[in-house]
Amino acid sequence: MHELSVVQNLLKILEKLQKERNISSFLKINLTVNPLSCIDEENINFVFHSLTKDQTVYKDAKIHIRRSDDPSSREFILDDVEIEINR
Numbered sequence: 735m736h737e738l739s740v741v742q743n744l745l746k747i748l749e750k751l752q753k754e755r756n757i758s759s760f761l762k763i764n765l766t767v768n769p770l771s772c773i774d775e776e777n778i779n780f781v782f783h784s785l786t787k788d789q790t791v792y793k794d795a796k797i798h799i800r801r802s803d804d805p806s807s808r809e810f811i812l813d814d815v816e817i818e819i820n821r
Contacts, residue, residue, distance in 0.1 A: 736772060737781040740810055744797075745785065747812055752791060755819065760795040762816035767799055768807050775799040 748760060767773045779797050786792035800813070 737774070737778045740773060741778060741781045741785055744782075744810075744812065748792075748815070751815070755817070757791065757817045758820045759791050759793065759818045760815055761818065763795055763797045764813040764815070765797060765799050766802050766807070766811045766813050768805065768809055769801045769803060770805050771801075771809055773799065773810065 744763070744765075748763070751757065752760075765773075765778075775797065778799065782792070782795070782797055786795070802811075
Protein backbone atom coordinates (compact mmCIF):
# COMPACT_ATOMS: atom_id res chain seq x y z
CA MET A 735 0.00 0.00 0.00
CA HIS A 736 1.74 3.11 -1.29
CA GLU A 737 -0.35 5.50 0.79
CA LEU A 738 1.07 3.99 3.97
CA SER A 739 4.61 5.20 3.27
CA VAL A 740 3.34 8.62 2.20
CA VAL A 741 1.31 9.02 5.39
CA GLN A 742 4.22 7.85 7.55
CA ASN A 743 6.46 10.50 5.99
CA LEU A 744 3.72 13.12 6.27
CA LEU A 745 3.26 12.33 9.97
CA LYS A 746 6.97 12.91 10.61
CA ILE A 747 6.62 16.38 9.11
CA LEU A 748 3.41 17.15 11.03
CA GLU A 749 4.83 15.94 14.36
CA LYS A 750 7.84 18.19 13.95
CA LEU A 751 5.57 21.11 13.08
CA GLN A 752 3.35 20.37 16.08
CA LYS A 753 6.29 20.55 18.48
CA GLU A 754 7.63 23.76 16.95
CA ARG A 755 4.31 25.62 16.86
CA ASN A 756 2.40 24.28 19.89
CA ILE A 757 -0.43 23.02 17.69
CA SER A 758 -3.51 21.65 19.44
CA SER A 759 -5.13 20.19 16.33
CA PHE A 760 -4.74 19.83 12.60
CA LEU A 761 -7.85 20.57 10.58
CA LYS A 762 -6.89 20.55 6.91
CA ILE A 763 -3.77 19.22 5.22
CA ASN A 764 -3.22 20.26 1.60
CA LEU A 765 -0.95 18.14 -0.56
CA THR A 766 0.12 18.51 -4.16
CA VAL A 767 0.96 15.16 -5.72
CA ASN A 768 2.71 14.16 -8.91
CA PRO A 769 0.22 13.74 -11.77
CA LEU A 770 1.54 10.22 -12.40
CA SER A 771 1.20 9.20 -8.77
CA CYS A 772 -1.39 6.61 -7.80
CA ILE A 773 -2.12 8.42 -4.51
CA ASP A 774 -5.87 8.63 -3.99
CA GLU A 775 -7.51 11.11 -1.60
CA GLU A 776 -9.99 8.60 -0.17
CA ASN A 777 -7.33 5.95 0.43
CA ILE A 778 -4.81 8.34 1.91
CA ASN A 779 -7.42 9.66 4.36
CA PHE A 780 -8.33 6.10 5.34
CA VAL A 781 -4.69 5.24 6.05
CA PHE A 782 -4.13 8.57 7.82
CA HIS A 783 -7.07 8.07 10.17
CA SER A 784 -6.16 4.43 10.76
CA LEU A 785 -2.67 5.44 11.91
CA THR A 786 -3.81 8.43 13.97
CA LYS A 787 -7.09 7.19 15.46
CA ASP A 788 -5.81 7.47 19.04
CA GLN A 789 -4.21 10.90 18.62
CA THR A 790 -6.63 13.74 19.30
CA VAL A 791 -4.44 16.27 17.47
CA TYR A 792 -5.46 14.61 14.17
CA LYS A 793 -9.10 13.84 15.08
CA ASP A 794 -10.63 16.47 12.78
CA ALA A 795 -7.91 16.47 10.11
CA LYS A 796 -8.69 15.84 6.46
CA ILE A 797 -6.15 15.54 3.68
CA HIS A 798 -6.96 17.32 0.44
CA ILE A 799 -5.08 16.45 -2.74
CA ARG A 800 -4.34 18.56 -5.78
CA ARG A 801 -2.54 17.07 -8.78
CA SER A 802 0.48 18.90 -10.13
CA ASP A 803 0.86 19.55 -13.86
CA ASP A 804 4.53 18.65 -13.74
CA PRO A 805 5.30 14.93 -14.20
CA SER A 806 8.85 15.52 -12.94
CA SER A 807 7.65 16.94 -9.61
CA ARG A 808 8.11 15.18 -6.29
CA GLU A 809 5.79 12.41 -5.17
CA PHE A 810 4.02 14.79 -2.82
CA ILE A 811 4.50 18.30 -1.48
CA LEU A 812 2.94 19.57 1.72
CA ASP A 813 1.50 22.88 0.57
CA ASP A 814 -0.08 24.09 3.80
CA VAL A 815 -2.02 23.07 6.86
CA GLU A 816 -4.96 24.58 8.69
CA ILE A 817 -4.40 24.33 12.42
CA GLU A 818 -5.57 25.33 15.89
CA ILE A 819 -2.93 26.60 18.30
CA ASN A 820 -2.80 26.21 22.09
CA ARG A 821 -3.00 29.54 23.85
